[in-house]
Amino acid sequence: MAIELEPEYYLDNFRQLTDFVTVRYSDLLDLDEARFLSDFAVLSRDAQKLYVRMLTRKGDVFRRSKLQYAEITDIDEAARELARMDFIDTNPSLSLDTILKLFSKPEITAAVGDESLNRLRRDELEQSLLADATRIPELIACVASLDELFLLCRAQVFDTLKLLFFGNLRQDMTEFVLKDLGLYTFAEYSLDDESRFFHHRDQVNAHLHYYGVLDQFTDDDLQDASRLTELIAQLPVAPQEDRVLRRRVERVKLKFARQLERLGDLDLALAWYRECQTPPSRERQSRILIQQSEIEAGLALCETILETPRNEEELVFAQSFGARTARKHKHPWRKIKAYKPPEYSLVLPNQGQRVEMAVQNYFNESVATDSAGDNTCYYVENTLINSVFGLSIWEMMFASVPGAFFNPFQIMPSDFYERDFVECRKPLYEQWQTRVSSSDELSRCVLQNYERYYGQLNPLVFWGNIEPELLKTACHLIPITDWQHLFQRIFTDIKHNRSGLPDLILFHPDGLNPEFDSPLVTDRSYQLVEVKGPGDKLQKNQLRWMTYFAEHDIPHSVLNVTWDESP
Structure with missing residues (x-):
């Protein structure tokens, strides 16, 4: 109603x-x-x-x-x-x-x-x-x-x-x-005086000044390098302790510097990029240096990124761009062998279903032997692993941390996607590690939080795609060491690593149907399966996840489906 x-x-x-x-x-x-x-x-x-x-x-x-x-x-x-x-x-x-x-x-x-x-x-x-x-x-x-x-x-x-x-x-x-309309149910978190963000009037004025500069900006300014330079110079200098203003100012500097780059003012763009720590500042610096024939400097910056990547996209850039540039200019470069995940093919009748649903039905009918007769294959894509992760870190995510929450209408803390998210919550992170130290502990934590916080907004939790029985099964049949590896990769770059996960999860604690011939790992209790229909290929973020799976012995495969169009 x-x-x-x-x-x-x-x-x-x-x-x-x-x-x-x-x-x-x-x-x-x-x-x-x-x-x-x-x-x-x-x-x-x-x-x-x-x-x-x-x-x-x-x-x-x-x-x-x-x-x-x-x-x-x-x-x-x-x-x-x-x-x-x-x-x-x-x-x-x-x-x-x-x-x-x-x-x-x-x-x-x-x-x-x-x-x-x-x-x-x-x-x-x-x-x-x-x-x-x-x-x-x-x-x-x-x-x-x-x-x-x-x-x-x-x-x-x-x-x-x-x-x-x-x-x-x-x-x-x-x-x-x-x-008021009931469209959103926000999580509950403290907004006490100790956690308030603004502490002095100069800080308030600096943020108002920042928005005042943005108000001056028009689309016409994008074609005027001198105007962009003038606006950048007007941005407030963010004090070290004001992490929010520093991020906001850097985002504007990066946007304007990128436009200066497009306008051909490479030296000035490079100078502004060097004032920023936020990606893609180092990527753009490297590209400009190579464009200016500073090959050694550009490749050295790629090497630095490889040693200390700030997020997943930056790492991928350094690997691919560094390799291409080194090859073109005949410079030595570290070789990274591309991973090829296990693949197999399957021909299914075309009944008008989405390919993932057709494979799910096929697995539930043909592959796993479940004595209870329950479904053993679920279409989960990015929902299951993220939801278990999000439910397990709920208390850490919505903890009272200075500058994390400004008002009652936030779906996540302001620094959730920042590199120092964990560092700012180190004691809570250590408590969380205890919660995920065993399958029983993880299951207890996840199911309790599912019941306690059901329906509240959390960017990692997909309430409509998960249910307690699936969560319980996943927590117990996926070994805790696998969960820990999955969590750690998401933690390294929450914004980008929450996507690219496989379509299906197949549980088979009692083993596989012996008549089923495929490269599925038979001695594990579950599989992660990426389904590809005709003409579909692995995306780069999906391949990065599978490379990580291989490094940590997490069972996975790619299933290529073709349709049987015969009458």
Whole structure:
């Protein structure tokens, strides 16, 4: 059944935000922000509703006739109250350009008394009226007289409030609505004073300054190297302890440096890349150095990446690009033999199923011998291993760590995909290692967390694809050493290594059907099987996983399916 929001849901949500900021960050508010909160608190409920309605709409100038809200008893009285308290200006001095955007073309032409203007396109109409500077005051008066105009005031304070609540200016009040509608159930985590992110006003100002620089950016700037350089130079210098701002600033620097590279300003792009630690900074440096014929330096950087990769993509780049470059320029390079996983072929009747489902049915009917007659093959792809991992690290993921959680609407900590995620939770990581030290411990932890947190958002847990019986079977039939290897690889680069896992898992604790002839490993209790239909090939991330499987004796294979089209 659809959930209906209360008529005043938006005001309740806004007050939840302001209450949160007041309790958590009152010591960091400047005089204007503190006065905004105190003034807003004494407004009548109608005035509060009208202000929040305007505040959360696009733009800052509104026509009175367009403000129609059934839940506000007297909009005109609410507007007068807002004007008295300096929340809106009911007699604003506005440019003609701003006013014109508020009215339709027929309204404008009727106001100025020139029906011939109707023949013009909208942009031509505005250009025509703006062209005669001597008539602009008269035109402003004519068009503005069509409706009462309200200019929203003190709206800049909202940016600070949103920053303090969300930790960014990307999220907005729709987060509340999604939760109110029951679309999202967020995990529970502490938002106590010890774990708050902002600690001093300079830090708040630095983040506001960062977003202010982004607001200046336009698509036209992408073609102007000097403008990009100017914007980069305006970015705040992030202190070492503010890991969030450092990541944000680096992402912008990397984006702009990449554009400088495209524009041909390689030296400047290289200089900006060298100021960044985040991938792909070293990859881009290496590419530029090779392009500038600095072969030794470019290959040396690839070697450094191979020794200390910062994520999976960077490692793959260094392996492939380094090898190609060394071969082209006749430089020595380490040889890495490509792994070829065990493969076999299968012909199945084409019954209109997805190929993975057809193979799953085939395995359940033909391959494994299960005395209970239960399914022994499951289509899991990236869902099972990630879900077991995500359930096992739940307490570590949602632990109270400074700067990890800003507000109640996060599906993961802010540093979840960062290299120092584990380092910042070392005691918790050591406790987690104890939890996964045996199959019984892992099973107990995973099943308890499944029941305790069912339905709560976690980027690794796929509630719709897992059930307790499958989790229990997987925890007991996959040896704990295999689980530990799987977990460790995901930990090295959670963002990239959570994908590329095989399609199917086949359990066969009682052995395989002896009539089944394939390269499946017969002395193990399970198999991971990647299914490929006609014309399909292994992706690079899938092959990397299988290479890792081979290194750690994790049973796996590739099954190539062709369809039997005979009648």
